[in-house]
Amino acid sequence: MAPGEHDIRAQWERIDAWMRSHGARPVECRPAADPEQLESLADELGIDLPADLRAWWSLAGLCRDNWIPVAFAPETWADALEMREIQLQVADDEDWSDPGMDARMRFDPAFLPIGMSPGGDSLIVDLRADAGQFGAVLFWDHETWKLDVPLWESVGAMLRDAAQALETRSRVLLGHAARGGSAEEPSFGYVAADGWLTWEPELPPAP
DSSP states (O other): OOTTHHHHHHHHHHHHHHHHHTTOOOOOEEOOOOHHHHHHHHHHHTSOOOHHHHHHHHOSSEEOSSOBTTTBEEOOHHHHHHHHHHHHHHHHTSOTTSTTOOGGGSOOTTEEEEEEOTTSOEEEEEOOTTSSOTTOEEEEOTTTOOOOSOSBSSHHHHHHHHHHHHHHTOOBOHHHHHTTOOSSOOBEEEEOTTSOEEEESSOOOOO
């Protein structure tokens, strides 16, 4: 078993068990990547992927619904690479000589999407070697392009936070808020009447 794989699997199993026990509807799973595919991805990026990110994409049985706080569906490694290319092309098409544009907001080649929201925003893993937050998970707003402090310090931390919040009926993303972040609001997770795991700042009244 690769480094980090056991913890990633254990945290997902906690989340999956909670959803099943609370009546979440079953959905199809995201296909798992094999080692050769992940090596191809690392070669394409020219970056050695963090162990927990490799474990994340190697994980079988992962629900592909929008269950990641607060409403993100996990991307396959191939979709992640495609979305990265799209974001880089969008950045290339901008006129960065315009005084109203700030080149510091440009999508970086070392950003790798791992999740997508229904509205087109992304969760990205920061793989910049010099940013001091290698492997951190950030919110990428496809309209404002503004980066906040990390939502989580790693993919593993993302899963542990979600599992803990669900099991204890507490809010996810409290660490993000404590660091001064406001990209996503601390939220409770619950299974809505339609069977989907939903994250909101307040729990709905008990039926």
